[in-house]
Amino acid sequence: MDISTRLSDGGFPAWPLPLDATCAEFARSIARALCREFRLPRDVTCDVTLIASELATNALLHAYRTTPSGGGRPEMWAYLRRHAGPEIVFKVFDPVVWKGPPRRPPQSPPTDSTGGRGLHLVDALTAEHGGRWGVHPTRGRLGASPALGKAVFFTVPLPVPLAAPVPERAPRLPPVRPRPWSRRRSAERIQALLAARGLRAHLSCDGSLRQERGAWQVWVREEWISYRLLDGEGVRLPASDVIEVVERIVRHTEERATVCSL
Incomplete structure (x- = not known):
């Protein structure tokens, strides 16, 4: 493995x-x-x-x-x-x-x-x-x-609080505040991860992503990422939670598809 x-x-x-x-x-x-x-x-x-x-x-x-x-x-x-x-x-x-x-x-x-x-x-x-x-x-x-x-x-x-000191050899968690240049990179990563799951998104110059059919939109900022679904539900997460944002979008897409098929 x-x-x-x-x-x-x-x-x-x-x-x-x-x-x-x-x-x-x-x-x-x-x-x-x-x-x-x-x-x-x-x-x-x-x-x-x-x-x-x-x-x-x-x-x-x-x-x-x-x-x-x-x-x-x-x-x-x-x-x-x-x-x-x-x-x-x-x-x-x-x-x-x-x-x-x-x-x-x-x-x-x-x-x-x-x-x-x-x-x-x-x-x-x-x-x-x-x-x-x-x-x-x-x-x-x-x-x-x-x-x-x-x-x-x-x-x-995880038992170690983010603010607590950790031993020198212990693994360190990703920083809460990403580097300034990571905003565009985070948006591009979200776009790539969604595309790998068959969900296409348009990436705007302001760092926002929008599904081609308009079911959801994502905004990437230096300290947070937020997304809003077509039905109005909005969520704001730390900027480090790129993967969680992707997982929620995929899940909500399939939940909506299930409801529409009933």
């Missing part, structure tokens, strides 16, 4: 999950490596690897193997998010389109069942460490064209 870009440097890696019995261990190895990057405690690392394993197994057994061929394959993504406090966001994508609410509480399996408790475990462990989990529609990131499907995500809060 190769992690070519550190999350602390703004990376947004994506890995195709193996389609065999090594799927769970591969997901665990990704989770362990990312926990090492931020020097998370051993107990947190153990629980994060267990959650990643459960979600990867579910994506393979209950999503990929039940869909027609050619609908995409399971993927695992990760990135760093800041707006609600620094945290790692893990996402496991599968090619089953999600048409339910953003999160559905797991149903209890029968008392004599030998399985079906994976999401209960995910729910308990994320809550224990102050994180969250959920499900939302999205598009894949790997392959010749982005497959439609859903992402099951969970978050892992």
Whole structure:
């Protein structure tokens, strides 16, 4: 497994999950490596690897193997998010389109069942460490064209406050205030990440982006990024949350498409 870009440097890696019995261990190895990057405690690392394993197994057994061929394959993504406090966001994508609410509480399996408790475990462990989990529609990131499907995500809060000093050898989180020249670069990165998911956007000279059909607009400034949907919902995030902005736009695009198809 190769992690070519550190999350602390703004990376947004994506890995195709193996389609065999090594799927769970591969997901665990990704989770362990990312926990090492931020020097998370051993107990947190153990629980994060267990959650990643459960979600990867579910994506393979209950999503990929039940869909027609050619609908995409399971993927695992990760990135760093800041707006609600620094945290790692893990996402496991599968090619089953999600048409339910953003999160559905797991149903209890029968008392004599030998399985079906994976999401209960995910729910308990994320809550224990102050994180969250959920499900939302999205598009894949790997392959010749982005497959439609859903992402099951969970978050892992980072224990070191942004304002606190860190040891010299410890990884440093991206600065809250990006360099002045990063405004245009951030807008171009948003445009490129959206294009990779099949969403075209027009980039204006003032650093704003607009979907070609006008469903949303994004404004990039030195200290913040904001976007507004066609229905009027607006969100402002720190300038470092480029990836979160992209993920929200993709999610909202698919949510709107689902509503229109009903």
